[in-house]
Amino acid sequence: xxxxxxxxxxxxxxxxxxxxxxxxxxxxxxxxxxxxxxxxxxxxxxxxxxxxxxxxxxxxxxxxxxxxxxxxxxxxxxxxxxxxxxxxxxxxxxxxxxxxxxxxxxxxxxxxxxxxxxxxxxxxxxxxxxxxxxxxxxx
Numbered sequence: 001x002x003x004x005x006x007x008x009x010x011x012x013x014x015x016x017x018x019x020x021x022x023x024x025x026x027x028x029x030x031x032x033x034x035x036x037x038x039x040x041x042x043x044x045x046x047x048x049x050x051x052x053x054x055x056x057x058x059x060x061x062x063x064x065x066x067x068x069x070x071x072x073x074x075x076x077x078x079x080x081x082x083x084x085x086x087x088x089x090x091x092x093x094x095x096x097x098x099x100x101x102x103x104x105x106x107x108x109x110x111x112x113x114x115x116x117x118x119x120x121x122x123x124x125x126x127x128x129x130x131x132x133x134x135x136x137x138x139x
Contacts, residue, residue: 008095014079016068023068023081025097033101038122041066041083042111043100044090059114061124 009027016023021037042060043049051057067084074080074091082088092100100107115121 009098011094011097014071016071018067021065021067023071023097025101027094027098031098031101033097033104035097035100035104037066037068037083038063039100039104039107039111040068040081040092041085041087043107044087045092045096046087046090048087048089059118059120060126061115061120061122062126064122 009029009031011025012028013026014023015025017034022034023037023040024032024034026032041063044060049058049060063085068081069084071079071081078091078093079097080088080091112122
């Protein structure tokens with residue numbers, strides 16, 4: 001399996017742990033990550049989550065219990081998970097999964113800061129959160 005960049009470590013193992021809701025991934029440089037499904041879902045690289053440009057990100061809430069129903073390989077560079085909330089439009093490249101694992105603590109902090117600034121909680125329903133706007137996609 002190759003990454004998008006020649007010097008990018010490539011995955012050597014990938015395991016979904018349904019009960020603990022984490023994706024365990026090991027890379028060729030020895031890095032091992034256990035990425036929570038919730039983190040993957042709230043930072044999905046899809047337009048539904050990221051928007052179509054800077055400042056158009058859609059704050060995701062109510063994803064603490066989200067699971068991954070299935071995961072499909074996409075070429076030799078990514079996987080496409082189908083989350084139990086129906087979200088399935090994000091392609092997670094090896095580079096992006098490495099970033100999520102490597103930056104997990106900072107990403108959680110950023111997410112919590114965004115929630116606080118919006119007056120929301122991790123467990124608020126997306127209907128409640130959508131009142132703040134969205135990109136108009138229905139997935």
